[in-house]
Structure formats: structure tokens, C-alpha cells
Amino acid sequence: MPHTHITYWPRVLLLWGCGILAAMQFAKVSLAFALLQQQFGVSATQMGWALSVVGVVGLSLGVSMGLLAPRIGYRRLLCGGMLLGAVLAAVQALSLPFHWFVGTRVLEGASHLAVVVAAPTLMSGTTAARHRSIAMGLWSTFVGTAFALTAAGGHQFLAYAGVPSMFALHAVLLLIAAVLAWVALPLDQPPPASAAHGAGLLARHVRTYTDWRTALPGLCFFCYTGMAVALLTFLPRGLTDTDRWAATVLPLMGIAGTFGAGWLTQRSSPLRLLRMLYPSLGLAGVLCAWSAMTGWGYVEAAIALMLISGLAGGSAFALIPHLNHDSAQQARANGAVAQMGNLGATLGPPLFAWSTAMHSAWGLAIPVLLLASTGAVLTQWGSIMQRSAAGKPQSP
Template identity: 50%
Template sequence: MPASSASLAPAPTITTHWPRITTLWLCGVLAAMQFSKVSFAFQALQAAYGATPAAMGWILSTVGMVGLVFGVTVGLVAPAIGYRRLLLAGMGLGAVLALLQSLAPPLPLLWLTRLFEGVSQLAVVVAAPTLVMQHSAPRHRSIAMGLWSTFVGVAFALTAAGGGWVLARFQLSGLLLVHAVGMAAMCVAVLFLVPADGARSQPWPALASLPQLHARIYSQWATALPGGCFFFYTASAIALLTFVPQHAGADRPWLAVLLPLVSIAGTFSAGWLAQSLVAPARLVRAAFAGVALAGLALGACLTLGLAIAPVALLLLYLVGLAGGASFGLIPYLSPLPATQARATGAVAQLGNLGSTLGPPVFALATMALGAWGLVLPLLGFALLGCALASVGTRRHQAALQKS
């Protein structure tokens, strides 16, 4: 291993600081609300700005596009910045931007704040999980990462649960102001609860070396495999949460509420299973294989006209399990914080790619093939995820034996 990476590896943590882990997780939840607040208030924002759905769609997707383009870059520079400093910068910037949004700026300025929110969100999702792993004892690390991996689902669930009440009483500006206050509060919590970065850090990578460093991340299984598996998770999860309720008939209202919660349960339980029963690599393979089988069962129900709710709930649980196990691969494949930061950067980049490509693929397939258009892309993504996990872990272990 490079000497610089070894010098950055902290002494192994023998105890888990759960208040610190919870604080870091809440930072992730608040960062994910940069997506959920606009998704929830989409129509209110459209009405307030007199914008077309397409224009507001760009406002929504800009944050994810930043992660898609710069996810790996932030993972590369994180060790030079320091993980706590990067997290504080992301949370502080996010608080300021949400405050600016609450003042109802013109639409071009609103888009600009969303662009910088993408930078804020990316800083948090690279720094926070790396710190979670640093402050978790080995016996709790998979559990802590299982908790972390629920942050997006929890953000959407909390926004859906409380956003209507805030909008009704404090209008759109109040909803955005609540987010600003939450970001600022968690920034203060990090200041008090998370220890400062050490004095030594890696040097900044040279600008000319970034393409080579990007290529190195995707040529090493320890940094590429978690992101690759996470791509197949995000490509399926968001599309299923959108399209499955449309085929649920009379069960649609309650199923639309329950499916995200079941997915969160699957994501969180991945940490417990990986910690005590099965290695993350095996869990990823089993979860994707289960998704493929549940997808076939969903197709059978749709073909025979049977109620899909039981199968749909199982399917979303298994999809969540695959996502949580993908995050669990990060500490499983490497104990070094610098390597873990690069892996989280790849997860951010490929996760955004999956969430960008997945829904259009499912939409086009359902338009062409009807109900089975929901099943076939799911089978493809699940089987590819299972194959990638199998090949990747086997080749990673072979590389370790050679070194």
C-alpha cells in the first residue's frame, strides 16, 4: 500500500460512539433532503415561479448531476481536505443555500443554488460515511453502514410525513427555511461531537493526474465494486417506487406509502445481517438473486391478474437489502480511510448514474411491453448486479493473495 495511505489510517477503534454515528447519519438525512424537498414541493415551486415542468425538472435533477460528474473527484481530494472539514463545509454551505432559497430568488439564481447544493451534498455523502467507518468498532461497522445507507429513504419519508404540515402553515419559504435550520443545527453538532482532523493529510492530487486517478478507482475492485453494485440498486429502486404502485389497483394508496418504508427496512437490516450472519459480498449476491426471483413472481402475478401487494413488498425489501449490502462492501473490501473515501465517491457517482438512467429505461420498457416492461429491466439489473458481485469479490480476493 502507498505510505501516504498507511499514515492516514487511524488506530483501530475498539468502541463505537453511537451519538457520533447518529449525528453523521442525520447529516446524510439532511443532505438527502436537498433532493426530497424539491421533489415534495415540485408543484408548489412550479406555481411560485411560473415554470414549466421541464424547467422544474432541471431544478430537481441538478444536484444529482453534480454528483454524477464530480463524485469520484471529491472522493480523491477528501483525504487532502480532511473528512471533518469537508463535512463541515458541506453542511455549512447547504445551510446557507437553503436560506437563500427560502428568500424566493429569481429562477436562474435558484438553479445556481441547486448547482452548489450538489457540491454540498457530494461533500457530505463522501465525508460522512468515511467518518462513520472510522468511529465504528469492527463488530459494529456493518450495522453502522446499514444505518447510514437508509439516509435517502428516511429523508423522503420524513419529508412526506411532515412537509405537508409545514407547507400548509408556513408556505414554501417555511419549508426551505426548516431545511436551512436543520443543516445549520447538524453543522453545529458535528463541531461539538466529531473530533478534529489530524494535522497530517495527503497532498492535493495534481490536476493533470485526476484522469489517471479516476481510472485507477475503476480498475481496483476495492473502490469500484461497491459503486458498481450500488448502480444496479439505484437503477431499480427509484423506478420501482414510481411504477409498481401504478399496477397495484385498489391497493395503490397504501402500497405507495408502505413500499419506501419496506425498502428502508431492507437497507437497514443489511447491516445487521452482514455483521452477524453473512459476509457483505455473499449478501449482495443473495439479495440480487432474490430480486430476480421476486421480479419473476411479480410478472406472474401481473400476467395472471393476481394481487401484487405481497410480492411487491418482498421485492422492495430485497432491493433495499441489495442497496445496504452494497454500502457494506466498502469497509469489507478495505480498512483504509483514503480507499474508503474513494469508494464512497464512486458510489456517489454511479448511484447518481443509476438513478438517472433507471427510470427512463423502465418507462420506455413499460410503454413498449406493458406490465412485463416493469419486470424485464428489473431482471436485467438484478442478474448483472449478482454477476458483478460474484466476479468482483472473486477477483479482489485473488489480487489480495498475489500481493
């Protein structure tokens, strides 16, 4: 997909909206978790699997989707994913048995993955180079924005209209977005000769993780998602009754960080920025633990931790166009980001839960330090590779 010298902001906002609606495939079940558990008569563990199975699909097929995207066509892939999501949300509005509901969630994983691979690649292609980091920063807020929007009006909507109406509304919004995207986005270009064929899929999968330019954004994003959901779950536990207002501010600070990363990486290399952010992230985790023990400054430390983690997540997204200028490479990098992001979101919460149970206040700082240290090592490696590759052309 060729790049442009003009930024089409309406398309950028439309693609961002598609991402938000895809993220609501997680947010809607999270919001209605207790109601759905009661409706189906299942345990919290079973309902938890129904929530997380969407991410498991991305974990297992993320890179494969990124490899196949150029051959399918990004516009077709995006609109097909949105239409599939709309159909599944409409089916979920019916009175389904639990096992059928879980089946629709598995298919929603494919819908979600199609959108998160195609939309950022299309966004990069419809954005001028001078605005690309800003657009990627905006894109990286799609999950947090979906959860914030769902939390803002979702409880009132559920109380007034019920769970089936929430699923039906999601289906309608997905359908409208799919039609708008089909009309507004340019036609897909013929697939390049290097587009993935089935026989070479495994080899190209390996190539994604052996090429530092396509692997590094996903690996850095893992260090972010390994803590993002867990921090939103465990940070509020340290709040006192008088500080409960901060539970609403924390996700907003994460969104502010991810969007702010787009502006910062417009002026500085995202790799250079990440090399500063990961040590700051570890320090913020230590400050949170110290504040929890002393009872002083916990809200400020928690807000700083969420802001810095959001900056790290947005900067990891900005690495994709910074390191990969070919759309096929960007799709591979987006696939790795989807896969590694789902891996982090799957492993992070149980790691934090175990650590906080074992070590009380310091239990939150230990995983943060572990992930921040991993990110620091990765970015140091990336800097070395970038210096060694200076002046060498990228291979398509």
C-alpha cells in the first residue's frame, strides 16, 4: 500500500473508531461480566474464559494474520472483520446456551484480529510522514478509550435496556463502521509478489521474529501489555476511601500517555524515548510500593505509573512505522504486536496476582521492575541493531 504526502484525518478518525469498536468486544463482556455469569449460571472462572478467549485467538494467529494481510487486502480484511463482528454481536443478542456464546467469542477473536492488523497499517498509509507518529499514538489509545467509553455510559444503558440490547447496539455500530470504511477507504492494491503463500507461511512467521525491525515493536509492546490490564486491576486496591476518585483517573492517565507518545515521538525517535521510559517505569513501580508501605503519596505515584506505562505502550506502537517503511513489513510488525500484546495481557494479570499475594505492597513493584528491565534490554539491543544497520537499505 503506497504512502501519501497528505494526511486524511477523517480516515484516520474512522480507522481509530473501528479499533475502538473492536476493543469493545472485550469491554462489553467485562462490563456485563456479573450479569452474564448470572444469566448463564456459570462460575466466575468459566465466565473469565469467555472473556479472555478473544485474546487467545490473537495470541495463536496474530503473526499469521499479519503475513496474510497483504494478500487479502487491508481494506477487505478490515471490512470483513467488522462485518463478522457485527454478525456475531447480533447473534449474541439472542438467548444462546453458554457453549454457543463461547463459540461466538472465539470467532470474535478472528474479527478482532483482522481489525487490529489492518486498521493501523491503513492508518499509516493514509497519513503523511510528519503526522505518522501522532496517528500511531492516537491508534494506541483504542483499547483504553473503548473501556473508558463503555464504563462511562454502559452501566446506565445496561440498567435501562439490558444485555441483549447492548450486544445489538454493538452490532449496529460495527455494521455502520464497516460500510463507512468500505466507502471511504481506497481500493486495495494488487498483492505484492512477496505476499505470503500458505507453503511459506511458517518460514515467514519465523522471519517476523528474526528480523529485529518487525520483532522489536511486538516485544516492547509485550512489556506494556504485561502490566497494563494488571495495573488497572491492582492499583485501585491501594486507594483509601477518600481517594476512590482516582480509580476513574487512572485509565484516563493511561490513555493520555499513549496519545501523548504520538506527539513526543513526532519530535524524538520512539526507540530513544523508550530507552528513557523503561527505567522511569521501574522507578515509578518502586515509588508505588514505597508509598503503599508509608501511606504517603500513593495516588500521585499510581498516576505517574499509569502515565509512564501509557507512554511506553504508545511509543512501542510508534516503532512500527519508524522501523518499517514497507506496508507488508508493517503488517508483519502489526501481527507481532497483536500476538505479543495478547501474550502480555494473558500472562500479566496472573503474574501480578501471584506476586501481590506473596509480597503484599512490593508485589506490584516486582513484576513492573521485571517487565521494565526486559524492555530496557530490548531497546538497548534495538539501538545496537539500528546503529549497525545505518545506511543499509531495508529489504521488502
